Amino acid sequence: MRKILIANRGEIAGRIIRTCNEMGIESIAVYSDADSELPYVKQATKAFRIGEPPVMKSYLNVNKLLEIALKEKVDGIHPGYGFLSENSTFAKKVEESGIRFIGPSWQVIDAMGDKIQARKTMKNAGVPIVPGTVEPISDLEEACRVANEIGYPIMLKASSGGGGIGMVRCDDEPSLKKAFVSTQQRAKAYFGSDLMFIEKYIAGARHIEMQIFGDGQGNIVHLFERDCSIQRRNQKVIEESPSPFLNETIRNEMSEAAIKAARAVSYSNAGTVEFIVAEDGQFYFLEMNTRLQVEHPVTEMVTGLDLVRWQIEVASGKPLTLLQNEIAQKGHSMEFRLYAEDPATFLPSPGKLVTLHFPEMVGVRVDGGYEAGNQVSPFYDPMIAKIIVSDSNRKGCLLKAKAFFNDFQLTGIKCNSPLFEQILNDDDFQKGNYTTAFLTEKQLMKKS
Amino acid sequence: MKEINANMAGTVLNVLVNKGEGVSPGQLVVVLESMKMEIPIESTVEGTVTDIKVGIGDFVNEGDTLVILT
Numbered sequence: 001m002r003k004i005l006i007a008n009r010g011e012i013a014g015r016i017i018r019t020c021n022e023m024g025i026e027s028i029a030v031y032s033d034a035d036s037e038l039p040y041v042k043q044a045t046k047a048f049r050i051g052e053p054p055v056m057k058s059y060l061n062v063n064k065l066l067e068i069a070l071k072e073k074v075d076g077i078h079p080g081y082g083f084l085s086e087n088s089t090f091a092k093k094v095e096e097s098g099i100r101f102i103g104p105s106w107q108v109i110d111a112m113g114d115k116i117q118a119r120k121t122m123k124n125a126g127v128p129i130v131p132g133t134v135e136p137i138s139d140l141e142e143a144c145r146v147a148n149e150i151g152y153p154i155m156l157k158a159s160s161g162g163g164g165i166g167m168v169r170c171d172d173e174p175s176l177k178k179a180f181v182s183t184q185q186r187a188k189a190y191f192g193s194d195l196m197f198i199e200k201y202i203a204g205a206r207h208i209e210m211q212i213f214g215d216g217q218g219n220i221v222h223l224f225e226r227d228c229s230i231q232r233r234n235q236k237v238i239e240e241s242p243s244p245f246l247n248e249t250i251r252n253e254m255s256e257a258a259i260k261a262a263r264a265v266s267y268s269n270a271g272t273v274e275f276i277v278a279e280d281g282q283f284y285f286l287e288m289n290t291r292l293q294v295e296h297p298v299t300e301m302v303t304g305l306d307l308v309r310w311q312i313e314v315a316s317g318k319p320l321t322l323l324q325n326e327i328a329q330k331g332h333s334m335e336f337r338l339y340a341e342d343p344a345t346f347l348p349s350p351g352k353l354v355t356l357h358f359p360e361m362v363g364v365r366v367d368g369g370y371e372a373g374n375q376v377s378p379f380y381d382p383m384i385a386k387i388i389v390s391d392s393n394r395k396g397c398l399l400k401a402k403a404f405f406n407d408f409q410l411t412g413i414k415c416n417s418p419l420f421e422q423i424l425n426d427d428d429f430q431k432g433n434y435t436t437a438f439l440t441e442k443q444l445m446k447k448s
Numbered sequence: 449m450k451e452i453n454a455n456m457a458g459t460v461l462n463v464l465v466n467k468g469e470g471v472s473p474g475q476l477v478v479v480l481e482s483m484k485m486e487i488p489i490e491s492t493v494e495g496t497v498t499d500i501k502v503g504i505g506d507f508v509n510e511g512d513t514l515v516i517l518t
Contacts (some may be wrong), residue, residue, distance in 0.1 A: 054459065055505075133498070165484075233485075309484045338485070341483070345487075347456070347460075347487070348456060348482040348483035348485055349456070350456065350458075350482060350483060351457070351510075378456070378457040378458045378459070378481075378482040378483055379459070379483075380483065380484070381483060381484050382483040382484075382485075
């Protein structure tokens with residue numbers, strides 16, 4: 001590939017441009033009116049305006065993106081994460097335009113995007129799934145019957161949901177009755193489908209995912225796990241690898257299950273198999289993300305690999321260059337998602353970044369999307385930057401992260417760095433003793 | 449005259465009251481979307497809606513008037 005269009009914005013656009021530069025590939029960026037001043041627009045070889053700020057008029061405008069891609073004669077389109085990255089119609093149109101979609105095939109995106117179908121596929125492949133329904137539920141009466149069979153608490157989820165949207169925990173029948181219609185309506189509005197399913201809610205669980213990679217030529221490897229249990233509103237805040245919870249036995253079992261899941265759909269390119277891991281170490285397939293994850297740098301730091309480079313190479317038709325036994329998990333890495341939000345209420349805080357200073361430290365990588373003077377607009381997600389801290393061990397990571405946030409400066413809007421300082425000082429977090437309920441239970445910022 | 453204002457910049461996702469309608473404190477009047485999150489805007493006072501300043505899809509800045517009550 002000699003030229004790639006990046007159908008995304010902010011930090012991930014910048015991240016992809018970096019690898020393009022290292023590979024001698026020209027990068028074509030696109031930007032909405034809200035993003036014209038952002039660093040990635042200047043970093044790209046060329047950049048094109050695609051429209052007004054709302055996503056429907058810019059980053060989701062398939063025709064406009066394809067028009068630029070064809071005019072610029074690009075060889076590939078990298079979708080990043082979010083936006084069109086898991087849109088099988090887009091992936092199909094890209095391929096039909098004679099351009100390589102840098103990701104899995106549109107058929108796999110389609111199959112895994114339907115969460116009910118994904119559950120069925122994995123169950124048939126022998127991958128353990130969360131106990132629950134295998135058929136879609138469309139009305140409340142059926143939902144109540146199924147929930148009674150499974151036993152409360154349950155998770156009500158939209159079959160086409162994602163990104164923490166379209167899912168709600170219900171502790172009893174009244175709460176299910178209250179949540180069903182509104183969750184279904186939201187799913188319809190956001191994802192265009194109102195099919196729901198129900199899973200047993202697993203208490204005291206962790207969210208641990210396995211990075212996998214396939215080349216479409218029969219080679220599939222895993223790149224170990226990421227523990228993503230520190231979440232707010234079902235969205236990740238901190239991720240780390242290795243997981244402080246997993247022992248070698250469970251890690252090996254999960255790796256095998258992830259490979260089995262990838263083989264079941266003949267997976268190619270970068271993908272992630274998400275698992276929920278119960279207190280007793282039992283793990284269950286949650287869903288498969290058919291794209292590069294936000295938290296991929298954690299894996300890059302412990303394996304020493306460049307996942308974007310791998311994506312581009314595989315999309316160019318090259319086989320994987322490493323065998324499973326040549327890939328090792330070395331040291332420890334932790335990613336902090338710096339969000340423009342109130343650290344206690346998690347409410348958005350759009351506005352102008354007056355000052356923004358990232359301390360420079362050995363072993364700290366900052367994948368940022370903004371610089372001082374930029375506006376963080378309300379049109380897109382609140383992520384300002386990802387701070388990836390690495391060391392030979394977890395304790396070293398924690399100390400380094402503390403030193404980083406101590407010197408970190410941001411003014412103009414609110415951000416969640418005070419929360420990171422609280423988390424880093426928390427005894428349970430330091431011991432690696434946490435579940436997906438950590439932030440809800442601890443109420444760290446409200447105590448202080 | 450009382451005003452209900454936007455507490456942050458965002459896009460109007462839904463307007464849940466009509467002109468002439470009575471509202472009470474705590475009642476949901478507008479839903480904004482900011483940074484991919486739904487922000488419910490509730491009335492803090494009791495009153496009758498005399499004017500609605502925004503429509504679905506409009507962009508509002510922090511402090512902009514959404515609904516006017518008497």
